[in-house]
Amino acid sequence: MSETDATINLVAVVITIRDRTPHVLTVPGPDGRPALPSGPLQSGHRTLQSGLRAWVERQTRQKLGYVEQLYTFGDRHVRLENTAPDMAHRTISIAYLALVSGSDEVNSAESSWRSWYEFFPWEDHRGGRPKSCDRLFEALLDWTTDGSAAGDPNAKERARLTFGVGGAEWDEEMTLERYEMLYEAEKVVEASLDRDLAPWRAQEDLPGLPMHADHRRVLATAISRLRAKIKYRPLLFELMPPSFTLFQLQQTAEAISGIALHKQNFRRLVAQQRLVEETGEALSLTGGRPAKLVRFRKEVMLERPAPGVRVRATRRGGLT
Amino acid sequence: MSETDATINLVAVVITIRDRTPHVLTVPGPDGRPALPSGPLQSGHRTLQSGLRAWVERQTRQKLGYVEQLYTFGDRHVRLENTAPDMAHRTISIAYLALVSGSDEVNSAESSWRSWYEFFPWEDHRGGRPKSCDRLFEALLDWTTDGSAAGDPNAKERARLTFGVGGAEWDEEMTLERYEMLYEAEKVVEASLDRDLAPWRAQEDLPGLPMHADHRRVLATAISRLRAKIKYRPLLFELMPPSFTLFQLQQTAEAISGIALHKQNFRRLVAQQRLVEETGEALSLTGGRPAKLVRFRKEVMLERPAPGVRVRATRRGGLT
DNA sequence: ATCTCAATGCTCAGATCGAGCAAAAGGAGG
DNA sequence: CCTCCTTTTGCTCGATCTGAGCATTGAGAT
Numbered sequence: 196m197s198e199t200d201a202t203i204n205l206v207a208v209v210i211t212i213r214d215r216t217p218h219v220l221t222v223p224g225p226d227g228r229p230a231l232p233s234g235p236l237q238s239g240h241r242t243l244q245s246g247l248r249a250w251v252e253r254q255t256r257q258k259l260g261y262v263e264q265l266y267t268f269g270d271r272h273v274r275l276e277n278t279a280p281d282m283a284h285r286t287i288s289i290a291y292l293a294l295v296s297g298s299d300e301v302n303s304a305e306s307s308w309r310s311w312y313e314f315f316p317w318e319d320h321r322g323g324r325p326k327s328c329d330r331l332f333e334a335l336l337d338w339t340t341d342g343s344a345a346g347d348p349n350a351k352e353r354a355r356l357t358f359g360v361g362g363a364e365w366d367e368e369m370t371l372e373r374y375e376m377l378y379e380a381e382k383v384v385e386a387s388l389d390r391d392l393a394p395w396r397a398q399e400d401l402p403g404l405p406m407h408a409d410h411r412r413v414l415a416t417a418i419s420r421l422r423a424k425i426k427y428r429p430l431l432f433e434l435m436p437p438s439f440t441l442f443q444l445q446q447t448a449e450a451i452s453g454i455a456l457h458k459q460n461f462r463r464l465v466a467q468q469r470l471v472e473e474t475g476e477a478l479s480l481t482g483g484r485p486a487k488l489v490r491f492r493k494e495v496m497l498e499r500p501a502p503g504v505r506v507r508a509t510r511r512g513g514l515t
Numbered sequence: 516m517s518e519t520d521a522t523i524n525l526v527a528v529v530i531t532i533r534d535r536t537p538h539v540l541t542v543p544g545p546d547g548r549p550a551l552p553s554g555p556l557q558s559g560h561r562t563l564q565s566g567l568r569a570w571v572e573r574q575t576r577q578k579l580g581y582v583e584q585l586y587t588f589g590d591r592h593v594r595l596e597n598t599a600p601d602m603a604h605r606t607i608s609i610a611y612l613a614l615v616s617g618s619d620e621v622n623s624a625e626s627s628w629r630s631w632y633e634f635f636p637w638e639d640h641r642g643g644r645p646k647s648c649d650r651l652f653e654a655l656l657d658w659t660t661d662g663s664a665a666g667d668p669n670a671k672e673r674a675r676l677t678f679g680v681g682g683a684e685w686d687e688e689m690t691l692e693r694y695e696m697l698y699e700a701e702k703v704v705e706a707s708l709d710r711d712l713a714p715w716r717a718q719e720d721l722p723g724l725p726m727h728a729d730h731r732r733v734l735a736t737a738i739s740r741l742r743a744k745i746k747y748r749p750l751l752f753e754l755m756p757p758s759f760t761l762f763q764l765q766q767t768a769e770a771i772s773g774i775a776l777h778k779q780n781f782r783r784l785v786a787q788q789r790l791v792e793e794t795g796e797a798l799s800l801t802g803g804r805p806a807k808l809v810r811f812r813k814e815v816m817l818e819r820p821a822p823g824v825r826v827r828a829t830r831r832g833g834l835t
Numbered sequence: 836a837t838c839t840c841a842a843t844g845c846t847c848a849g850a851t852c853g854a855g856c857a858a859a860a861g862g863a864g865g
Numbered sequence: 866c867c868t869c870c871t872t873t874t875g876c877t878c879g880a881t882c883t884g885a886g887c888a889t890t891g892a893g894a895t
Contacts, residue, residue, distance in 0.1 A: 200520035483872025803841025
């Protein structure tokens with residue numbers, strides 16, 4: 196029972212928008228599963244953030260723009276049971292969220308951008324609630340009666356609330372809670388892996404690609420944070436090119452939130468918050484009336500304490 | 516430039532309510548300034564949280580209830596400039612926020628509860644904007660013209676926004692931003708200490724007690740988080756006894772937020788959110804009509820996705 | 836019985852929000 | 866040049882929420 200030093204592992208969730216879909220930067224993990232860029236803190240790193248930037252650039256050649264700290268994970272999930280506790284070497288992972296807009300460039304063999312909905316198909320409700328979401332919820336209900344949660348009388352209620360079933364509304368911000376509940380119920384591949392130490396069985400018909408170690412949990416943390424934060428901070432603009440149309444902005448908001456938005460209300464929102472200003476140019480790509488190009492009004496940061504896009508899902512699937 | 520291990524320091528911001536004022540648990544720091552309970556992660560600690568709980572209990576005999584992670588601080592602020600960078604030993608501090616309700620018990624010579632407004636007098640706006648707030652803002656304005664921020668044309672605007680002066684509204688959640696701006700402007704004692712390595716000069720007529728190392732920044736982080744989070748999570752009840760009156764709940768909300776609330780609207784809020792239920796008893800202490808006792812309705816956690824007390828300041832000082 | 840004080844109940848106007856109708860402005864096809 | 870199609874943009878309406886203040890209730894004190 197003595198003081199021990201630990202290795203600091205810096206982990207990056209780097210997000211960009213491609214094809215109206217959020218993508219996360221991944222590298223090949225040691226076991227074949229995709230991993231997040233990461234590396235240990237080194238003595239040459241001036242700060243935690245600069246260490247993170249160095250690792251991401253080295254592993255993916257991607258330069259980072261906006262960066263914020265997400266969460267620090269202990270090594271609770273690393274199983275070293277046959278090691279004497281005093282001998283166990285500790286690793287602490289500090290996870291960061293980064294946003295980049297000009298991602299279209301490189302995509303080496305080493306690293307690749309992947310839609311975050313590959314890992315969380317049940318989180319994409321833009322075209323209505325996906326089937327995988329209902330299937331997962333059903334599996335979860337079985338677990339609340341037969342599984343390890345059979346003793347908990349509230350388990351069923353909690354599942355309904357987190358998945359927005361039966362009266363409860365879908366809350367897009369609860370990505371992390373949903374993942375953790377699925378993990379507990381062993382409805383994600385990583386859970387059985389961590390328990391059994393068994394080799395990765397890709398089948399299981401469980402939806403969503405697994406990731407290396409606890410990286411899918413880290414990604415879920417990032418999604419939750421991002422979905423919550425765009426509502427009161429102008430983070431969306433970190434993902435946009437210098438000038439864009441309001442509809443492109445809306446599509447970015449929808450991509451991140453995973454829900455469909457009401458077009459007219461969306462523009463009313465950004466208009467009355469004065470988040471953008473017109474560039475004077477217009478863009479006619481879509482075969483309809485040309486859209487005015489706008490850019491982010493940086494001055495809002497000096498005017499409103501909490502500028503953001505307070506998205507709310509449309510009742511109907513956002514068809515109009 | 517090689518991988519280096521680091522010492523993990525666990526820091527606790529433990530909050531309770533006493534005398535309608537938030538108090539933070541402190542221990543004497545090495546330099547006489549109050550410090551937050553803290554200690555290094557040890558090999559016997561199963562998780563980060565359990566390590567934290569162990570240290571707080573050992574140093575203050577206070578058992579912790581609700582605990583959540585706040586932020587992880589690098590050692591950027593530790594000055595080791597005459598040390599070769601490769602030799603510098605790193606310390607990473609992981610800060611936690613903890614809430615306790617039954618604090619009235621122990622208060623050894625070692626540790627003591629202190630009002631958090633001793634450290635942040637300018638943050639208490641319950642009785643109107645305090646003079647120290649205006650004084651600080653004036654000092655900040657000087658800095659934006661004469662000081663190191665003279666080059667930044669937005670510095671004045673940012674100061675106005677963060678301190679709620681001139682059109683801008685006071686945003687009680689911006690405690691951390693305010694502290695960081697004051698630190699940058701060297702309007703808090705710690706800033707000059709960190710720069711000059713000079714002994715602590717208690718005078719300076721700068722408002723607010725300094726704390727050990729960067730602990731006042733950590734406390735500011737906790738206040739910001741808490742003030743934001745009570746609006747969408749039922750954290751207030753972690754600070755309340757099992758049964759209480761609505762007015763006591765309001766006073767707790769006011770103590771945390773540092774703003775006065777409109778009484779009737781406050782009860783409408785908690786009523787229509789169904790956050791509490793009546794116990795059947797009543798309490799007549801105040802010389803007026805006896806107040807009904809209520810308790811937290813734990814079931815709300817299973818009904819609403821984000822139950823909380825969305826406080827907003829009254830225009831007038833909350834006199835009625 | 837009356838007074839005082841705090842708890843509780845209620846109303847009202849303004850702001851915000853979800854939803855949908857309708858006009859405007861280009862391109863494509865005749 | 867006119868018409869149709871498509872998407873942008875403007876606007877309205879009702880429901881809900883919010884800030885603020887007035888009024889009533891219920892207990893102890895005078």
